[in-house]
Amino acid sequence: MNSIQKGKLFKQILDVVKQIPEGKVTTYGQIATIAGTQNPRLVGFALATLKEITDIPWFRVINSKGKISFSEQSNGFKIQYSLLQNEGIIFDAKNRINFKLYGWSIK
C-alpha cells in the first residue's frame, strides 16, 4: 500500500520532472496533471525552491506558450536556453520551442 506521505505534491512534481528524457520538454500544466495537482503554479514553485545544483532537469520545463518562463534578460533564461540547445532543442525566431515535436508525456 502506498501510503503516500503528505507533501507528496512536491515530491511527485520533482519525480515527474526527473523522468523527462533528454531532448524532450514538457509544460507546467502537463507536469501538474501527471503529478496529481490542479495547480501548475506548484510546479514552478517546486522548481523555484531547487538549488542550482540538483538532479532535476528543471530546464526541460517550459510554459504552455512553448517559451521559457524566465525573462529573456534573466540569467535563468540564458542558462535554460543553453542547456536546452545543448540537448538539441531548437528555438524559432521568437525564442519559442516547438514543444509539439519535443513534447513528452509520461504515458
Next chain:
DNA sequence: GGCTTGACTTACA
C-alpha cells in the same frame, strides 16, 4: 495561524 506571492493555465472578450 492567516494573508500574500509565485519559474502557470485555461477561457473568454
Next chain:
DNA sequence: CTGTAAGCCAAGC
C-alpha cells in the same frame, strides 16, 4: 494576436 479573470497548493512572513 493581446488583455482580464478565476482556479488552486505550498512556502514565507
